[in-house]
Amino acid sequence: MDQKERGEELILVDVHDNPIGFETKLKAHENGGKLHRAFSIFVFDGAGRMLLQRRAKKKYHFGGLWTNACCGHPRKGENLQEAAHARLRQEFGFSTEAEEVFSFVYRASDAKSGLTEYEFDHVFCGEFDGEPRANPDEIDDWQWMGLADLLADLETNAHAYTPWFRIAVHQVIENLSGSHTTASPVNATRGNNGPEVRPLASPPHRRSPRSQRA
Numbered sequence: 652m653d654q655k656e657r658g659e660e661l662i663l664v665d666v667h668d669n670p671i672g673f674e675t676k677l678k679a680h681e682n683g684g685k686l687h688r689a690f691s692i693f694v695f696d697g698a699g700r701m702l703l704q705r706r707a708k709k710k711y712h713f714g715g716l717w718t719n720a721c722c723g724h725p726r727k728g729e730n731l732q733e734a735a736h737a738r739l740r741q742e743f744g745f746s747t748e749a750e751e752v753f754s755f756v757y758r759a760s761d762a763k764s765g766l767t768e769y770e771f772d773h774v775f776c777g778e779f780d781g782e783p784r785a786n787p788d789e790i791d792d793w794q795w796m797g798l799a800d801l802l803a804d805l806e807t808n809a810h811a812y813t814p815w816f817r818i819a820v821h822q823v824i825e826n827l828s829g830s831h832t833t834a835s836p837v838n839a840t841r842g843n844n845g846p847e848v849r850p851l852a853s854p855p856h857r858r859s860p861r862s863q864r865a
Contacts, residue, residue, distance in 0.1 A: 661676055662688040663688075668771050670688075681765075684760075685769060686771060687724060687769070689723065689724050689725075689768075690775060691773070691774050691819060692776075693719045693774065694739075697778065697780050700795040701719075702719075703801075704789075704793045706790070706791065712764040713764075713768075717811055717813070718815070721735075721738050721743065722738075743793075745784070748777055750776060750777070754771060755771075756771050756772070757769075757814065774823065798824055
């Protein structure tokens with residue numbers, strides 16, 4: 652994380668995603684983390700394969716792990732959906748129509764960096780059939796992966812994937828198959844054997860873009 656990135660202001664929220672203030676990016680991830688707004692984008696091709704990336708090893712936390720197409724944080728004054736599209740273009744060089752399908756809260760610590768993600772994560776899904784242009788500053792590797800192969804690999808190599816991906820991916824796939832027409836947000840923390848997921852009391856579920864100003 653360079654000096655400029657350290658100083659970016661993220662949007663702090665309560666457990667209902669109401670803005671309560673701002674904090675610099677580094678401080679929002681230190682000392683157990685402060686709950687902040689985030690997004691994760693899952694992208695599928697026409698054949699139903701999921702686009703995965705392996706995070707660059709030099710990333711400030713969870714480097715070298717496989718995860719969804721992209722993720723990030725809207726900054727102070729930034730619209731959630733616009734921030735998500737901008738991040739996807741930055742990391743993979745394309746944009747696509749993406750719909751918010753659910754949201755969840757989780758906390759996960761990275762032993763290597765000593766930093767913690769504590770996020771209210773808005774999950775978007777979209778489709779793309781072109782050729783991604785991966786940004787080498789952000790991505791070490793990428794692939795399109797069939798869902799059956801992905802789920803099998805998660806069973807045996809869960810440690811190779813980011814904690815937020817392991818929490819969200821099953822609900823993403825259920826939404827894709829139509830098993831859940833309305834997905835409920837969840838609250839999740841990592842247990843000793845992986846993520847523990849439980850319902851969030853009175854959770855919000857917002858699909859439409861909105862201003863991110865507190």
